[in-house]
Amino acid sequence: MTEHDGFRIERDEGRGVATITLDVPGKLNRVSLAARRQLAAAFAELGDDQAVRTVVMTGAGGAFTAGGDIASFLTAPVDEMTSLAFNVAAPERCPKPVIARIEGYCLGVGFELSLACDFRICSDDAQLGLPEIGLGMIPGSGGTQRLARLIGLSRAKDVIMRRKRISAEDALAWGLVSEVVPAAELDAAVDRVVDELGALSPVALAMAKRVLNHVYDAPLHVGLDLEGIAYGVLKSTDDFREGVESFVEKRPPKFEGR
Ligand code: COA
Numbered sequence: 001m002t003e004h005d006g007f008r009i010e011r012d013e014g015r016g017v018a019t020i021t022l023d024v025p026g027k028l029n030r031v032s033l034a035a036r037r038q039l040a041a042a043f044a045e046l047g048d049d050q051a052v053r054t055v056v057m058t059g060a061g062g063a064f065t066a067g068g069d070i071a072s073f074l075t076a077p078v079d080e081m082t083s084l085a086f087n088v089a090a091p092e093r094c095p096k097p098v099i100a101r102i103e104g105y106c107l108g109v110g111f112e113l114s115l116a117c118d119f120r121i122c123s124d125d126a127q128l129g130l131p132e133i134g135l136g137m138i139p140g141s142g143g144t145q146r147l148a149r150l151i152g153l154s155r156a157k158d159v160i161m162r163r164k165r166i167s168a169e170d171a172l173a174w175g176l177v178s179e180v181v182p183a184a185e186l187d188a189a190v191d192r193v194v195d196e197l198g199a200l201s202p203v204a205l206a207m208a209k210r211v212l213n214h215v216y217d218a219p220l221h222v223g224l225d226l227e228g229i230a231y232g233v234l235k236s237t238d239d240f241r242e243g244v245e246s247f248v249e250k251r252p253p254k255f256e257g258r
Contacts, residue, residue: 002042005034009042016053017194018046021060022110028066029059031109033076036087036141039113043090043098050257053198055094056190057117058101059110062183064126067108070135081140084109088141092116092213095206097197101190102126103183112139115146118209120176121190122168123183128176129165149217151176201239202257 006024011017020042022029031039046052059065073081088109091098100106100114102122107129114120114128122128130139130147138144139160148156151174158164171177181189197205207230215223234240239255246253 002038004038004042005032006030007035007039011052013051015194016051016198017056018049018052019056019058021058022065023060025061028063028105029061029110030067030069031065032069033072033080036084036109040087040090043094047094047096052096053202054194055091055096055098056101056194057091057098057113059103063104064100064102064106064114065110066105067110067131073137084141088112089116091118095209096202097205097209099190099193101186102128102177103186107131108139109141112141112143112146115150116142119178119193120171121179121181121186121193122171122177123186124168124180125183126168126171127165128171129163130160131163133161134163199255201237201243201255203237203239204234207234
């Protein structure tokens with residue numbers, strides 16, 4: 001079994017879901033540099049695993065994470081520090097839908113990881129932020145870029161340059177998270193989305209994710225072209241045939257992912 005520094009992976013094969021839980025008791029689930037590399041490898045492995053339809057990322061003990069392991073930054077090699085964004089982009093590269101289940105603190109690299117996920121579902125006590133400027137640093141794992149694209153430059157400057165923490169309420173109003181629920185209802189809310197996604201075609205979901213992510217900031221004509229090509233590829237899948245036939249036959253579809 002692979003050793004992970006500060007996180008574990010559990011699989012529920014019946015529901016096709018793998019859950020990655022950040023878990024560093026007493027240290028608010030701080031994420032080490034080794035953990036970032038291991039998380040990238042774990043997402044790649046889960047992406048290849050046909051039994052996994054959805055990945056959930058979360059934190060133990062009432063917090064997602066308070067962020068990167070601050071003290072280790074001073075001794076990290078420069079090349080490690082300039083490529084942080086690659087490892088943290090792993091949920092985005094993963095062909096499976098990835099849900100961030102967020103409660104409590106979701107700071108620094110934790111927030112950046114969640115920004116690379118497809119869906120963010122949070123409890124009403126969640127606090128999201130990128131406080132790195134207070135350390136004389138900037139968010140270096142994709143935070144400056146993804147946050148501004150998701151909430152706009154003005155709000156991103158408040159969060160990054162003034163260390164404004166985003167409440168769950170604001171996160172919902174700004175379209176940053178898809179759902180906010182009381183803490184006691186968080187698991188049920190995540191389970192609903194897992195089951196919803198698990199009933200859909202894995203190949204169509206993977207293609208939708210790829211087209212949405214890859215051409216988000218490309219010119220419109222490039223995006224439209226890629227969308228058309230992806231549509232053409234999906235046209236020949238068994239899942240598309242099943243989707244159409246099940247609609248016509250008035251029965252629920254059974255998608256096999258091919
Ligand atoms: N890296 C390493 N350790 C961390 C950490 C981090 N990012 N965040 C918290 N911890 C540790 C603390 O050092 C403390 O350990 P200790 O008890 O051995 O001293 C423990 O977790 C609890 O943190 P503490 O600060 O006592 O809790 P709090 O409730 O008073 O404050 C925060 C919570 C999140 C506001 C505060 O811990 C904080 O500001 N953390 C850093 C956030 C940050 O800058 N993240 C970006 C990093 S790049």
